[in-house]
Amino acid sequence: MDSVQSRIAQVQAQIDAASARAGRAPVEITLVAVSKARQAQEIRAAFQAGLGHFGENYLTEAIPKLDALADLPITWHFIGAIQSNKTREIAARFQWVHTIDRDKIARRLSDQRGDRDPLDVLIQVNLDAEPTKAGVLPHALAELVDQVVAYPRLRLRGLMAIPRPTDDAGQQRAAFERLHQLFDAHRAGNTWDTLSMGMSADFAPAIAAGATMVRIGTAIFGPRPTLVPRAGERM
Numbered sequence: 309m310d311s312v313q314s315r316i317a318q319v320q321a322q323i324d325a326a327s328a329r330a331g332r333a334p335v336e337i338t339l340v341a342v343s344k345a346r347q348a349q350e351i352r353a354a355f356q357a358g359l360g361h362f363g364e365n366y367l368t369e370a371i372p373k374l375d376a377l378a379d380l381p382i383t384w385h386f387i388g389a390i391q392s393n394k395t396r397e398i399a400a401r402f403q404w405v406h407t408i409d410r411d412k413i414a415r416r417l418s419d420q421r422g423d424r425d426p427l428d429v430l431i432q433v434n435l436d437a438e439p440t441k442a443g444v445l446p447h448a449l450a451e452l453v454d455q456v457v458a459y460p461r462l463r464l465r466g467l468m469a470i471p472r473p474t475d476d477a478g479q480q481r482a483a484f485e486r487l488h489q490l491f492d493a494h495r496a497g498n499t500w501d502t503l504s505m506g507m508s509a510d511f512a513p514a515i516a517a518g519a520t521m522v523r524i525g526t527a528i529f530g531p532r533p534t535l536v537p538r539a540g541e542r543m
């Protein structure tokens with residue numbers, strides 16, 4: 309039966325196998341279930357099947373689900389593009405943000421975090437310098453790391469990237485290894501411990517290359533229903 313429980317068990321077994329091949333312990337890898345376009349009750353079922361971390365891309369879609377699931381101790385990750393008029397609510401409602409790509413966004417998130425625990429953040433890198441993709445270019449990463457590490461209400465944990473899609477396993481692995489090299493070269497502060505890379509199609513090579521967080525949607529929840537943007541809302 310193709311239930312969310314059985315798919316989670318399958319994904320977890322694949323994470324375990326990829327970790328074993330890489331000589332790593334599966335506990336080093338946090339599975340973030342990407343729940344964009346999924347209903348609150350599907351997220352609740354995945355939580356009941358053992359998952360505790362969920363990732364959302366669109367704030368207006370996420371807020372009603374966060375409200376509906378407020379009784380569960382879920383760790384929420386924001387993994388979408390960030391418009392500056394959305395930072396206040398992101399800072400208030402999420403524990404992690406994977407998609408810091410400019411100083412202005414980092415400054416606003418820190419200012420708006422208030423007296424809550426510092427927000428755990430990752431800098432998104434545009435590894436292949438793709439014009440349509442978010443993220444800081446590799447050559448500008450050092451400057452952004454210096455800026456983000458100085459904000460008092462942010463805890464800079466590491467890097468995130470979505471490499472250019474390819475079916476070639478060697479190319480997948482090589483891109484993840486480039487991100488790992490940037491991670492080693494820009495190590496900043498004593499909370500630098502997270503490399504967020506790998507999705508449904510490529511989490512095994514990401515784990516081989518050192519991922520500590522994988523973001524998996526389709527392999528857990530099945531194919532996504534098409535999203536219809538709300539009027540005036542950039543998706």
Ligand SMILES: *Cc1c(COP(=O)(O)O)cnc(C)c1O
Binds near residue numbers: 342344507523525526
């Ligand atoms: C949608 C999304 C994912 C998950 O993609 P799947 O292919 O469904 O696993 C991971 N990361 C980000 C940033 C996403 O937007």
